[in-house]
C-alpha cells in the first residue's frame with residue numbers, strides 16, 4: 420500500500436489542474452481523442468552546418484487522464500522513429516469536431532496513466548545556413564492555428580504547463596553560435612548547450628534564437644526590480660550597413676528601463692527572471708520575459724510579459740483579454756467613452772486556438788468601459804494588479820477572468836460579458852472588420868525568415 424501511495428505521489432504532475440482548462444475529449448476511431456498532461460518535454464536540437472540539415476529528437480512524458488488517443492500537435496508531416504512506450508508507432512492527423520483546428524495523435528490508444536512518446540522531426544522552418552553557422556529561431560504567432568511551438572516540434576496545447584528542455588548541438592560550425600533564450604543556459608560535458616525553461620512555460624512561452632557570433636549587435640545590463648532583484652537584460656539587433664546600432668541600442672535601453680518602471684509601478688514586480696529583446700522591426704510578438712519587436716511596439720510587447728505571458732490564456736477564446744489590456748495601455752488607459760454592441764471574441768468554436776483580432780479595437784474599448792464602470796473601486800487596474808499578484812502563470816479562460824472580476828468587484832458580471840464578448844456581432848448587425856494591429860502584424864514565414 421505504501422509503495423502504491425508513493426508511486427501515485429511520484430506520478431503527480433506538477434500542474435495537474437491544467438487539464439481542467441483543456442478542451443473536451445471527443446469521439447475518434449471507436450474510442451476517443453483525449454487531451455493529456457505533458458509531464459516533461461526534452462527536445463534535442465541538432466544543427467549540422469556542414470550538411471545544412473537540422474532536426475529535433477523529442478522525448479515527451481505525458482499523463483493520460485483516461486484511455487484514448489493522446490492529442491498533441493506538430494505542424495510538420497515528416498516525422499520518423501515515432502515510438503510510444505518503446506514500441507514503434509506513427510503519427511495521425513485529426514480535426515476537432517467543430518472543424519476549428521487540426522491536431523495530431525498516435526496510431527494507437529493509450530491506457531490511463533503515464534506514457535512516453537518519442538519522435539524525430541526535421542527542423543526546416545526559420546532555419547537559414549550562413550557564414551559557417553546557422554540562423555534559427557522558434558518564433559511563434561497567436562494569430563493563426565498551429566502557430567506556437569508545434570510549428571517546430573511536438574507540443575501540447577496552450578492550457579498545459581510543461582517543464583521543457585532544449586539540448587542544442589552544432590556540428591561543423593566554424594563560428595561560435597550565440598543563443599538568445601528565456602531559459603537557464605548551461606554547457607553540458609559533451610559540448611551541447613542545455614536550456615532549461617521554467618516549469619510554468621506553455622507552448623506559447625518559449626523564446627529561442629541562435630545566430631553566428633558577430634551577426635547581432637547587443638547591449639547587456641541589469642534592471643533593478645522594485646523587489647530588489649537585478650534582472651539581466653539583453654537587447655539585440657542586426658546592425659544596418661549604415662551603422663547607428665549603438666545609438667539605437669542606447670535609446671532602446673532607456674525606453675526599456677522607463678517601460679519596466681512604469682509596468683512595475685502599475686502591476687508590481689516584473690514576473691520573469693530576465694528580459695530578452697530582439698529589435699527586429701515589423702511589429703512584435705511576445706514571449707515570457709522576451710519579445711521580438713519594433714521600437715514602437717516595445718511598450719505593448721513588454722506589457723504582454725504581464726498579460727499574455729504572465730497571466731496566460733488557456734485557449735484561443737481567452738486570447739482577446741491580453742490584447743485588449745495591452746491595447747488599452749497603448750491608448751493611454753482611457754476611461755469610458757462611447758461604446759456599444761458586442762464582439763464574439765470569447766464564444767467562438769470551442770477548439771479555436773488563436774486570438775480574435777477584434778481584441779485590439781472592440782476589446783480595447785471594452786477595457787475603457789470596465790475601467791469606467793469600476794472607477795469608484797480603483798478602476799480596472801486594481802483588478803489587473805490583483806490578478807498579476809495571485810494568478811500569474813495559471814492558464815485562464817475567459818470564464819476565469821469573469822469570475823476573478825466578480826470576486827474582486829463583488830458584483831455579477833455575467834450579463835455584461837454575455838453582451839460584450841460572447842454575442843455574435845453579425846447577429847447584432849454590426850459587422851466590424853477586425854483591424855490589422857500595428858503591434859501584431861501577421862508576419863508570414865517568409866517575412867520572419869528575413870528577420871533571422
Ligand SMILES: [Zn+2]
Pocket residue numbers: 719723741742745858859
Ligand atoms: Zn499584443
